[in-house]
Amino acid sequence: MVFDKEESVSLVPLQSKGKPRVCAGCNRRIMDRFMLQALDRYWHEDCLKCACCDCRLGDVGSTLYTRANLILCHKDYLRLFGMTGNCAACSKVIPAFEMVMRARENVYHLDCFACQLCSQRFCVGDKFFLKNNMILCQLDYEGGHQNGNSADQAL
Amino acid sequence: MMEKRKPEFRHLSPIVNGCKSPQHDSLTTSITGRVSGEGGEAVSETQENTTAASGDSAERKRVPREHCNGTIFINGVSKETAYHSELKKLVPVIELARGGGPVDIKAREQTADINHKVQTTELCRPQIPLPLDSRDPLLSETRMVQLSPLAFPLPARAMLYSNFAQPLATMNSGYGGETEQYGMYPSHRIKRRPAPYEIEINDDNGSQPKIVRRIFTNSRERWRQQNVNGAFADLRQLIPTHPPDKKLSKNEILRLAMKYINFLAKLLDDQEGVVGGGSGAEGAWAPEGHEESLVREELLQGMLSSSNSSCGSLLGGDGSPDSYTEDQDSSVESRTQTSRVLHPHSGLHMDEHNHR
Numbered sequence: 001m002v003f004d005k006e007e008s009v010s011l012v013p014l015q016s017k018g019k020p021r022v023c024a025g026c027n028r029r030i031m032d033r034f035m036l037q038a039l040d041r042y043w044h045e046d047c048l049k050c051a052c053c054d055c056r057l058g059d060v061g062s063t064l065y066t067r068a069n070l071i072l073c074h075k076d077y078l079r080l081f082g083m084t085g086n087c088a089a090c091s092k093v094i095p096a097f098e099m100v101m102r103a104r105e106n107v108y109h110l111d112c113f114a115c116q117l118c119s120q121r122f123c124v125g126d127k128f129f130l131k132n133n134m135i136l137c138q139l140d141y142e143g144g145h146q147n148g149n150s151a152d153q154a155l
Numbered sequence: 156m157m158e159k160r161k162p163e164f165r166h167l168s169p170i171v172n173g174c175k176s177p178q179h180d181s182l183t184t185s186i187t188g189r190v191s192g193e194g195g196e197a198v199s200e201t202q203e204n205t206t207a208a209s210g211d212s213a214e215r216k217r218v219p220r221e222h223c224n225g226t227i228f229i230n231g232v233s234k235e236t237a238y239h240s241e242l243k244k245l246v247p248v249i250e251l252a253r254g255g256g257p258v259d260i261k262a263r264e265q266t267a268d269i270n271h272k273v274q275t276t277e278l279c280r281p282q283i284p285l286p287l288d289s290r291d292p293l294l295s296e297t298r299m300v301q302l303s304p305l306a307f308p309l310p311a312r313a314m315l316y317s318n319f320a321q322p323l324a325t326m327n328s329g330y331g332g333e334t335e336q337y338g339m340y341p342s343h344r345i346k347r348r349p350a351p352y353e354i355e356i357n358d359d360n361g362s363q364p365k366i367v368r369r370i371f372t373n374s375r376e377r378w379r380q381q382n383v384n385g386a387f388a389d390l391r392q393l394i395p396t397h398p399p400d401k402k403l404s405k406n407e408i409l410r411l412a413m414k415y416i417n418f419l420a421k422l423l424d425d426q427e428g429v430v431g432g433g434s435g436a437e438g439a440w441a442p443e444g445h446e447e448s449l450v451r452e453e454l455l456q457g458m459l460s461s462s463n464s465s466c467g468s469l470l471g472g473d474g475s476p477d478s479y480t481e482d483q484d485s486s487v488e489s490r491t492q493t494s495r496v497l498h499p500h501s502g503l504h505m506d507e508h509n510h511r
Contacts, residue, residue: 050397051418052415052418053395053396053397054397055397056397060397068422068425068426068429070422073397075395079395080419080422
């Protein structure tokens with residue numbers, strides 16, 4: 001059973017007192033002014049890199065993911081080991097590292113999360129409605145409601 | 156020089172507005188439209204200060220015209236020395252770009268010819284101060300000499316262009332400043348070696364079906380190229396890089412794709428081993444599981460050394476990232492188990508492992 005861990009990466013300055021640290025990536029002494037500390041070891045800034053995209057983990061962010069003996073950045077960790085699904089609006093695959101919008105059990109691409117009648121995306125605080133598993137903005141939802149009501153009344 | 160310049164400017168400021176009117180002759184209008192605004196003002200200065208010595212104004216006329224190449228115009232009153240020293244500052248840039256810089260200046264010094272043809276195309280290309288006409292064979296020779304070393308640092312690009320040799324020759328035969336590239340590799344705007352069908356058409360005076368065939372072939376080739384480029388773009392979307400929108404050449408796209416595919420394949424093999432050894436880690440499978448873990452270590456070390464420079468120890472713990480993934484441990488297990496239809500039993504898998 002493989003466990004994953006979200007690790008912290010911190011930038012630490014070189015201490016003038018004491019012995020110089022040995023980098024866990026290249027096994028050489030660290031003579032730089034700054035070094036990274038992660039996984040209880042010390043690294044050159046150039047040595048702590050994502051196995052997938054080769055980005056410097058000190059630059060990208062402060063978290064590091066490790067799995068299957070690989071050091072990964074957040075995005076690549078999800079890219080490799082994350083769960084994918086399908087967008088409820090366009091039915092295309094959602095890669096695991098993408099930001100998504102959720103509504104009840106449905107998941108949507110960030111771009112797909114818009115009113116399915118007027119194609120307007122939502123602002124923070126806007127109300128949206130789910131009708132027949134369709135996303136509707138307030139106007140379109142109420143437009144449909146009123147039409148239905150008036151038809152009933154007419155009959 | 157600088158101090159001499161300033162009072163002239165101050166003197167000019169009310170006049171400049173007047174100068175921008177279209178009544179002036181073509182000289183002014185052609186030059187006030189140039190890139191450097193200060194250059195425009197300087198020229199208006201030449202127009203207005205007709206009281207100055209004729210030689211002086213002639214110099215001034217010459218200077219802004221030749222000098223308005225996008226740089227800040229510092230000195231309106233052209234001492235020859237100041238002007239050339241300024242251009243000499245530009246020389247390293249020109250050398251890198253075109254390779255014809257220093258010789259150009261020297262040619263101008265010798266001739267001191269005011270009547271260059273002012274090509275309006277120069278306005279768009281600040282790097283090229285002069286029209287490169289072929290009046291000086293020495294000029295073209297030196298250009299040829301300087302172009303070839305530029306080509307050497309980029310042999311890969313030279314290989315990419317099959318007609319590399321031809322355009323160089325055409326460029327050196329006194330071609331004007333119409334190429335947009337700086338000698339690195341030929342631009343598609345350079346007159347290229349005509350294709351066989353084009354030659355035939357020129358000789359045959361083009362009957363209708365031949366023209367049609369040429370156009371058809373052109374558009375087919377263009378469609379094919381767009382298809383290939385589209386395929387490269389799709390492949391680029393799948394390759395993880397940092398930053399994600401980093402520009403990759405076609406070569407790099409292919410190589411990184413190979414690297415990524417190998418990385419994924421090795422990861423998959425490794426995960427098979429891990430899952431197989433993990434689920435069968437009770438009792439009877441323990442020794443085989445142990446062997447398997449050793450094999451797995453070798454695989455991992457191989458993958459690490461070939462694909463990246465990081466190393467680390469296997470750590471335990473739980474993690475749950477914020478993004479799309481939910482219950483990833485169980486889902487990964489279930490996913491790997493469903494994909495292991497061919498290897499339902501870890502023992503079976505172990506046998507296959509031994510047979511390899």
